[in-house]
Amino acid sequence: MKIYIKYNITEACKKIVAEQLQKLEIDFSMLSFTEVDLKKKLPVSKLNQLNASLKKYGIEIVESQKSILIQKIKDVITEMIHMEENLPTSKTSHHLSSKLNLSYGYLSNLFSEITYTTIENYIILQKIERVKELITTENFTFNEIAWKLNYSSLAHLGTQFKNKTGLTLSAFQRIINKRRDLQ
Amino acid sequence: MNKDHTKILLADDDEDDRMIFTDAFKEVKINTKVDVVKDGNELMDFLKEPENDLPDVLFLDLNMPCKSGVECLAEIKSDERLKDMAIVIYSTSASEKDIEDTFVKGANVYLQKPSDFGVLKKLLSEVIIMNWQYQTSGLNRDNFLLSL
Amino acid sequence: MNIMNFKAFFLSSSFLKIIFTVALFALILIAGISYRHTNAVAESGKWVIRTHEVQKELEQLLSQLRDAETGQRGYIITKDSVFLEPYNKAIAEYGKSFSSVKNLVANNNQQQINLNALSKLIQLRISILDSNLSTPYQINTSVLKQRMLRGKLVMDEIRLQIKVMDDLENKYLSNRKKNLEKESYLTPIFTLLLVFFSILIFLFSFLKINNDIGLLKKTNEELKINAETMSQAEEIGDFSNWQWNLATEKYIFSDNLYRFLGCEPQSFEANLENFLSFIHPDDRHLLIEGTEKVLNEGKTSTHIFRIIRKDGEIVYTKSVSKLLTDAIGKKIVIGITTNITKDYLHSQSLSEMNKELAESNAELSSFNYVASHDLQEPLRKIQTFISRIADNDLQNMSESGREYFIKIETATNRMRQLINDLLLFSKANKAESVFEETDLNILLENAKQELAQIIDEKNAIIHEVTLPTLQVIPFQIQQIFTNLISNSLKYSKPYVKPVIDITCALIDEKAAADIKLLTNKKYYKFTFKDNGLGFEQEYAEKIFVLFKRLHDSSAYPGTGIGLSICKKIIDNHSGFINTQSTLGKGATFTFYLPA
Numbered sequence: 001m002k003i004y005i006k007y008n009i010t011e012a013c014k015k016i017v018a019e020q021l022q023k024l025e026i027d028f029s030m031l032s033f034t035e036v037d038l039k040k041k042l043p044v045s046k047l048n049q050l051n052a053s054l055k056k057y058g059i060e061i062v063e064s065q066k067s068i069l070i071q072k073i074k075d076v077i078t079e080m081i082h083m084e085e086n087l088p089t090s091k092t093s094h095h096l097s098s099k100l101n102l103s104y105g106y107l108s109n110l111f112s113e114i115t116y117t118t119i120e121n122y123i124i125l126q127k128i129e130r131v132k133e134l135i136t137t138e139n140f141t142f143n144e145i146a147w148k149l150n151y152s153s154l155a156h157l158g159t160q161f162k163n164k165t166g167l168t169l170s171a172f173q174r175i176i177n178k179r180r181d182l183q
Numbered sequence: 184m185n186k187d188h189t190k191i192l193l194a195d196d197d198e199d200d201r202m203i204f205t206d207a208f209k210e211v212k213i214n215t216k217v218d219v220v221k222d223g224n225e226l227m228d229f230l231k232e233p234e235n236d237l238p239d240v241l242f243l244d245l246n247m248p249c250k251s252g253v254e255c256l257a258e259i260k261s262d263e264r265l266k267d268m269a270i271v272i273y274s275t276s277a278s279e280k281d282i283e284d285t286f287v288k289g290a291n292v293y294l295q296k297p298s299d300f301g302v303l304k305k306l307l308s309e310v311i312i313m314n315w316q317y318q319t320s321g322l323n324r325d326n327f328l329l330s331l
Numbered sequence: 332m333n334i335m336n337f338k339a340f341f342l343s344s345s346f347l348k349i350i351f352t353v354a355l356f357a358l359i360l361i362a363g364i365s366y367r368h369t370n371a372v373a374e375s376g377k378w379v380i381r382t383h384e385v386q387k388e389l390e391q392l393l394s395q396l397r398d399a400e401t402g403q404r405g406y407i408i409t410k411d412s413v414f415l416e417p418y419n420k421a422i423a424e425y426g427k428s429f430s431s432v433k434n435l436v437a438n439n440n441q442q443q444i445n446l447n448a449l450s451k452l453i454q455l456r457i458s459i460l461d462s463n464l465s466t467p468y469q470i471n472t473s474v475l476k477q478r479m480l481r482g483k484l485v486m487d488e489i490r491l492q493i494k495v496m497d498d499l500e501n502k503y504l505s506n507r508k509k510n511l512e513k514e515s516y517l518t519p520i521f522t523l524l525l526v527f528f529s530i531l532i533f534l535f536s537f538l539k540i541n542n543d544i545g546l547l548k549k550t551n552e553e554l555k556i557n558a559e560t561m562s563q564a565e566e567i568g569d570f571s572n573w574q575w576n577l578a579t580e581k582y583i584f585s586d587n588l589y590r591f592l593g594c595e596p597q598s599f600e601a602n603l604e605n606f607l608s609f610i611h612p613d614d615r616h617l618l619i620e621g622t623e624k625v626l627n628e629g630k631t632s633t634h635i636f637r638i639i640r641k642d643g644e645i646v647y648t649k650s651v652s653k654l655l656t657d658a659i660g661k662k663i664v665i666g667i668t669t670n671i672t673k674d675y676l677h678s679q680s681l682s683e684m685n686k687e688l689a690e691s692n693a694e695l696s697s698f699n700y701v702a703s704h705d706l707q708e709p710l711r712k713i714q715t716f717i718s719r720i721a722d723n724d725l726q727n728m729s730e731s732g733r734e735y736f737i738k739i740e741t742a743t744n745r746m747r748q749l750i751n752d753l754l755l756f757s758k759a760n761k762a763e764s765v766f767e768e769t770d771l772n773i774l775l776e777n778a779k780q781e782l783a784q785i786i787d788e789k790n791a792i793i794h795e796v797t798l799p800t801l802q803v804i805p806f807q808i809q810q811i812f813t814n815l816i817s818n819s820l821k822y823s824k825p826y827v828k829p830v831i832d833i834t835c836a837l838i839d840e841k842a843a844a845d846i847k848l849l850t851n852k853k854y855y856k857f858t859f860k861d862n863g864l865g866f867e868q869e870y871a872e873k874i875f876v877l878f879k880r881l882h883d884s885s886a887y888p889g890t891g892i893g894l895s896i897c898k899k900i901i902d903n904h905s906g907f908i909n910t911q912s913t914l915g916k917g918a919t920f921t922f923y924l925p926a
Contacts, residue, residue: 007323058318074320078320116312117312117316122316122320125316125320125322126320126322129322129323129326132323132326132328133323133326136325136326155783155787158780158783159783159784159787162780162783162784164329165328165329165330166293166329166330166331167286167328167330168777168780168781169780170773170776170777170780171279171283171777172328174283175283175286175287175328176326178283178287179286179287179289182287182288197708199712200712203712203715203719206719275704275707275708275711276704278758279806280806296711297715298710298711298714298715298718298747299714299715299718300715300718300719300722301718301722302718303715
């Protein structure tokens with residue numbers, strides 16, 4: 001029998017981090033789902049241990065400041081696209097800079113330097129991912145999905161989807177369905 | 184981008200293709216370590232050897248003697264240890280049906296062997312970057328499908 | 332329902348038996364009644380005669396007594412003994428009459444009593460007469476008168492008694508008469524009714540028997556004709572029949588069966604062994620198995636076996652048999668043997684040819700595919716290495732070297748494209764594809780998505796209608812849509828927004844026949860009309876030919892295979908495609924797919 005799952009990634013990650021910290025008996029408090037305040041400074045070995053156990057879940061301890069900022073940018077974008085029901089109508093650049101209190105130019109340069117892709121690309125990437133999610137987990141029509149994600153038309157979404165993934169929307173859906181049937 | 188290099192493994196029976204592939208990666212501006220195997224059996228032996236590091240991305244040719252790419256794909260996808268590896272089908276045939284078929288069987292990327300070297304480099308970078316994005320941005324790997 | 336039952340009953344044979352029994356019974360009844368009646372009449376007659384005889388005898392008696400009286404009187408008067416003659420005669424005779432009467436009334440008690448009384452009276456009279464006669468001459472006239480008076484009284488009493496007897500007889504007679512009358516009245520009527528009834532029954536029986544006989548005759552005639560027809564048919568149709576009576580274990584072979592085996596009709600005894608001897612040794616077991624099967628299951632399936640005729644010729648034979656049980660439970664097996672040599676050999680050769688054809692087709696298509704596919708490999712590598720050299724060393728080459736190199740590149744690219752298209756063409760092979768119930772709208776959508784980029788670039792507008800769901804090979808029909816739209820876009824007028832009109836309509840059998848499609852089928856007519864460059868109508872047939880192009884490859888890229896692929900696909904679907912165009916005024920492609 002099949003069940004369908006929807007992910008609330010932040011909650012899940014928070015829980016995992018909390019569990020791992022508890023397992024290693026580390027005192028902590030969660031500041032946000034990407035920031036954890038450890039009450040005491042940890043020895044390198046324990047840090048590595050923690051890192052290793054978190055890595056199993058695809059969670060990493062990030063070190064540099066820049067990485068933190070990058071992660072924050074990503075988080076905002078992720079939140080923007082995945083969390084809310086519909087995309088905010090304001091331009092993303094405004095949205096980002098207002099949320100992070102930094103100029104968009106600075107954010108964009110930093111992002112490209114570290115990640116080798118632009119913020120725009122990343123946004124598109126996330127949008128496409130959301131589209132994929134919606135296709136696999138919900139029963140929305142392609143039109144509804146295009147509307148949800150602020151595409152000017154279904155054709156526009158279709159074109160972008162094909163550009164990014166090399167597959168048409170229907171082909172993607174077909175593949176996902178067939179994969180399900182095999183399992 | 185990465186602290187470590189991206190580990191890449193290619194399984195292709197054609198000597199020229201192997202050479203083109205490794206040359207291309209030499210010129211791609213990403214930190215990579217490329218290994219090659221000659222056929223399906225060698226591939227599975229390599230992967231199953233616990234001492235060997237699993238590649239981050241596996242490039243798999245379909246038309247190989249003894250064990251075909253599709254057979255390897257099936258074996259990998261049914262192995263607990265191997266099934267989360269990113270798999271790129273690197274092949275000459277372009278029939279949509281075949282492409283869809285490999286996706287359905289669990290491949291993440293389908294890369295049609297291009298005939299222009301420059302194009303090849305570009306595509307390989309795209310694949311690696313895309314894969315890295317998936318790894319670092321918490322994206323759902325099950326939806327990692329890319330056809331180039 | 333009742334009438335039906337009665338009719339059936341009427342026509343059955345048991346009815347006949349019943350009728351005859353009833354008729355017989357009726358006849359016996361009639362005979363009995365007639366006999367009785369006749370007897371009764373005879374009896375009556377006898378009685379009448381008897382009564383009259385009694386009366387006559389009594390009269391006679393009386394008369395004789397009177398004669399005696401008269402004689403006595405005469406004698407007494409004349410004293411002449413001549414008058415005693417009648418007296419003596421009467422006395423002598425009256426005894427006879429008296430005994431006659433006595434005989435006649437022997438059965439009747441009453442009359443006997445009467446007779447006895449009469450007898451006494453007569454005796455008395457006679458004694459009186461006698462006394463008158465035996466007394467001497469001189470008699471006292473008063474004594475005489477007294478005696479004579481007494482005599483007269485007795486005579487009167489005699490008369491009376493006779494009258495009583497007479498009357499009684501008359502009464503009897505009248506009774507008899509009444510009975511007879513009654514008899515005479517009823518019996519004829521009853522007899523008449525019975526006769527009438529019998530006639531009716533005989534009529535029925537006659538009709539039925541007549542009917543049956545007629546039927547029998549007709550059936551016989553038909554049977555004769557059938558047998559004759561069968562025999563003729565066997566000769567013409569090259570088959571024969573045989574019968575096997577299970578009870579008597581006798582076989583009957585038709586004349587044609589003998590001819591079948593190359594022998595004269597009825598030239599040897601009809602039995603299983605003889606027949607088996609004509610069958611090819613390897614096939615004999617089939618007949619034996621067939622025989623067992625028909626005994627067990629009532630009929631055999633069709634067997635094919637070889638018969639070797641008397642002259643050595645081999646005949647392929649088809650045989651089927653059946654077990655019949657008739658009304659009395661008699662079992663016979665009947666069988667038909669047919670000569671199928673011609674058809675058998677023909678179908679053998681046909682199926683061999685088909686096999687060869689299929690094999691050669693499969694070879695051809697796999698050759699096609701492998702050739703195109705395997706040719707691509709080295710070609711791709713050539714292109715890759717060309718591109719590498721071009722990237723790294725082109726500047727270092729000599730002028731002519733560079734020029735030649737570039738030409739190599741161009742030629743290689745063209746070759747690649749050709750092989751690609753050949754591959755596409757060979758993939759449009761029907762045998763490998765499966766027909767599925769597909770919504771054509773989805774296929775059109777897919778085609779549009781595939782061409783999304785170029786549609787976008789050229790700002791093309793596509794007008795479409797709702798398409799039907801048909802039994803097709805999905806990816807092939809999608810290919811057609813893609814090819815046609817792509818062509819329209821490729822050959823669009825520069826600086827003019829391409830507009831493509833797609834329509835679809837169901838056409839009926841008559842309209843389909845007009846276009847020489849398969850009759851008795853409905854088709855869907857699809858049209859793709861564009862406002863592009865168009866072409867001259869005289870090339871309308873040519874453009875579907877493999878690799879035929881109307882422009883050179885520098886002006887418009889392409890190998891000329893797209894439309895031939897379309898045609899091949901349409902052929903695969905038993906459809907029809909054609910095109911109409913005017914140079915400068917766009918083109919319309921029309922194709923038909925079976926509904």
